[in-house]
Amino acid sequence: MPERTIDFGKYGAQGIRGYEALARQLDALADFIATPVTTRRGLMARLHYLTRTPRARAAAHDAGLTVTDRTLKAWLAGTRRPTKRNLARIDNAYRAVRRRNVARYLLARLNRAGRGTRVEIHPLNQSGVRPSHQRVVEFRTLNVRRWEALVAAWSTGDDRALDDAWIEQIVDLGSQWGQYEYVTNIGFAA
Template sequence: MPYDDSGWKNFGTYGANRSAENVRGGEALGRALEEALSRQILEGGIKSPVTSHRGLKARLKYLNSDAGIQAMRDAGITVKSRAIRNWFAGKQKPSPANLELVDTAYWNLRTQRILSNLGAFKQHLNNKGKGTAVEIHPINQSLVDDHAVRQNLIGDQAIRTLPSVRYIWDEAVDAMEAGDAQKLEEIWDDIIAELDSDWGAYTYVSYVGLGA
């Protein structure tokens, strides 16, 4: 299962493709971007549960708009408009079932707004020019034929970390959004070029993590 300056030759000949987690670097990068985006949506959201006074009040404040009311309707809330206005005014509390739907509406609307404008996500990754750390895990060789196992890709020393990858994030986010696999591969090649002579071993990987 050798590799050269252009990456792996005949990937899978000796079993590297038997492990579903082993994928091209661009695909792993796309997954890492999606994971980081999900974290931004969740970690930047309201922490208090919807069952608490603070949590409910914060969600209703976020939903107090035409878009928010539509999100509530889309989530399955069927009470009359007057009841919703009373919720916003703090004069009436939703039933337990509607509390859950308010929570669903909040997260749906937050997700929708972030996905419709990924500029904040790009800024997050660019980190004021400091960039984002990228952790690269080599392919999983547990199912590779014994004679073809690459010892230099086993153990913690084979996990590579680039502490501040910069300048590629705007294009990477655009490629993720567009589902442009070829562009993600090109960007991945730019990233692993920083590994110098080892880069060919990481054209296929088992996992990519972003420090963002």
């Protein structure tokens, strides 16, 4: 059984970690607000999402948005504008709260009552690798039936746990699983 890749890209291969591609796809399914936080509309949409209920406010506070109620009211009224640092905090808090809110729904959607979801794995890009150093990698599909660990790690933003959960899934590819630790893209629809 292969070990994890230690020196990726040494010979010119390009790609990203599989768990990062998986997180991107899950983020796309979470359907975040598309308008940037730097615009008035994007800022207001995020602030309303984070402050509409006491539970949402508590989740935003837990996610790192630790400003006073007076400051939040001024931002919502438009009398004050958040700094760049606070805009980043608002966006990060919004993403963290949104992930937590959609995790349960997304998990049910991906598990599909035990049938799972087919995941397409696009291999790493070896166009910059000399032919003598290239290895044979091909497009693969994998039916993931148990998404609990993947979605839980994604919803909390725990990259290490997400990486471990992803590796646990691709081990099902057999002895070639190490070739899919780095990929160009991962696709699935739920």
